[in-house]
Amino acid sequence: MQSAQDLAALLAGRVPLVVVETRDEGRALAVVADSAHRTGGPAPVVLRWTVTDGLAPLGAPPGSGQHFTADVGAVLKHIRDSTMPAVYVLLDVHPFLTDPVTVRLLKDVCLNPARVPRTLVLVSHRVELPPEVEHLAARVEVLPPDRAEREAIVDRAAHEWARSAGRPVDVDPHARALLVQNLGGLSAGEAERLARGAVLDGALAHSDLPTVMQAKYELLARGGVLTYEYDLPPVEDVGGMGRLVRWLRMRRAAFDGSTALEPPRGVLLLGVQGCGKSMAAKAAAGVLGVPLLRLDLAAVHNKYVGESERILRETLATAEVLAPCVLWVDEVEKALADDADSGAGRRVLGTFLTWLAERPAPVFVVATANDVSGLPPELVRKGRFDELFFVDLPDDDARGHILRVHAARRGIALTDADVAGLAAASAGHSGAELEQAVVSALYTAHADGAAPTAAHVWSELVATRPLSVVMAERVAALRAWASTRTVPAAD
Secondary structure (H helix, E strand, O other): OOHHHHHHHHHOOOOOOEEEEEEOOHHHHHHHHHHOOOOOOOOOOOEEEEEOOOEOOOOOOOOOOEEHOOHHHHHHHHHOOOOOOEEEEOOOOOOOOOOOOHHHHHHHHHHOOOOOEEEEEEEEEEOOOOOOOOOEEEEEOOOOOHHHHHHHHHHHHHHOOOOHOOOEEEEEEHHHHHHHHHHOOOOHHHHHHHHHOOOOEEEEEEHHHHHHHHHHHHHHOOOOEEEEEEEEOOOOOOOOOOOHHHHHHHHHHHHOOOOOOOOOOOOEEEEEEOOOHHHHHHHHHHOOOOOOOEEEHHHOOOOOHHHHHHHHHHHHHHHHHHHOOEEEEEOOOHHHOOOOOOOHHHHHHHHHHHHHOOOOOOOEEEEOOOHHHHOOHHOEEEOOOOOEEEOOOOHHHHHHHHHHHHHHOOOOOOOHHHHHHHHHHHHOOOOOHHHHHHHHHHHHHHHHHOOOOOHHHHHHHHOOOOHHHHHHHHHHHHHHHHHHEEEEEEO
C-alpha cells in the first residue's frame, strides 16, 4: 500500500505532524497501523483520540478511552508531557484549530521531536492548519483501493452472497472486470456496498453496470457543480452534424484504448444559439459509449480566497474518478470571460487550463460557447482542444431531419412531401425553434379539438420570427467570423 509506505517514511523521519484529509476514516486508520510496522525499527505504539472517547489504543472498542483526555486541550497537554514514543491519531480535530490555546499546545507538542520520537496524525475530511504550525506538517494522501483490492472486494461480495443463498453467483468474467474498473476511486466501504448491490440478484452481468455507475456518481458528486446526464439522445437524432459525428467515430478506438494512437482530448463547439451544441455534447457521449457529466463552471466561484480553485480541483478529480467519460462544459465563455477582473477568476482559469493540458485520465471535454470573442486566447489555442467546430443554422436536409424526429417523438405523422414543405418554410430557423414549432402545433391542435398535422406545424413556423431575423446582424457577424476560422460541424 503506497500510502502506508509514504507515512512510514515520515514516521521514521520523525516528522512531528502529519495531515491526512480523507472521508474514509477506516482506511486512514488501517494505513496508520500498517505504516507503524514499516518504520524499520520497533513498531511504535499507536493511540487514537476522539472527542467522545478520549485517548485509547488503536483498535480498542468504543467507550474504552481515557475520558479525562476527551478535551482537546487535555489530550495535547498529556501528549506534550508524555515521554512515551508513540503515534497519536487525532480524529476530527479540525473544529478546534481556530482556538489560540489549542494552536499553542499543538506547536508545543511538535517542537523538539528529537526529545521524544512521536508523531501527531490529524485525520479528517478537511484540515486547515494555522500558519503557526503549517511549516511543521506533512500531508499524506490516502489512496483508494487499487485494482487487486477491488477484485478482492468484488469476490468477497460474491462469496458472501453465495454463502447466504446456498449457490454460487453467476459471474460474467467481462462484467466482473468492468465492475472492478468502475469501482475505482471509491473508498473501500463504498466499493463494498456497490459490489454487494451488483450481486444482489445472484448474477453479475453487464446490465448491473449502469446502476453501479449512477450510484458511484451519487457518492462522488457533492456540491452540485457536477451533474450526471442520464438521458442521452440516439446519435441518429442529431441533425446537421455529420462531419462532427464522423470525427468522433474516427477517434473512438483511440479513446477507449483499442489502438495505440494518442487519445483525443476534446472539442470546442461554437455556434448560433439554439442550433444544437448541447445536443452535440450529448451525442459525443453516445458515440464514444461513455457516461456524460456536466460541469457548471459558474458554480465553482466562492467568496473566500482559494475556495473556487479548491472546488474546481475536487470537481475535476471527481471527473477523473468517473473516467472514461465525456465532460460537458456549457457556455464556457460566461465563466471564463477574457475581461474577468478578479484574481479568483484568473486563478480558476489557470487551474482549468493546467488540468486540460495535464489530465491523465480518459476524460473527453466538450466545451460549448456562443461568443468566442469572450474567451481567453490561451483556452482557444490548439493543445487545449483538438478542434474548434462551428454549429451553424441547419440547412434544408437538416431541418427536415430535425422536424421529422420531433414530430415522430410527439405522435405527429409527416409524409416526405410534408417534411420537404416544412423544411422550405423554415429557412433560418434553429433546431430549438423547429422543436418549439412542433410543440406549439400540439397546443394549437388541442385548442381546435383536432389531431395535430403538418398544417399546424406550418402555421407555427410562418408565424415565428427566428433568432436569425431578430438578431440578424449579430448572427451574421458570428457566421462570418467562423467561416474562415472554424471547422463546420455539418457536411
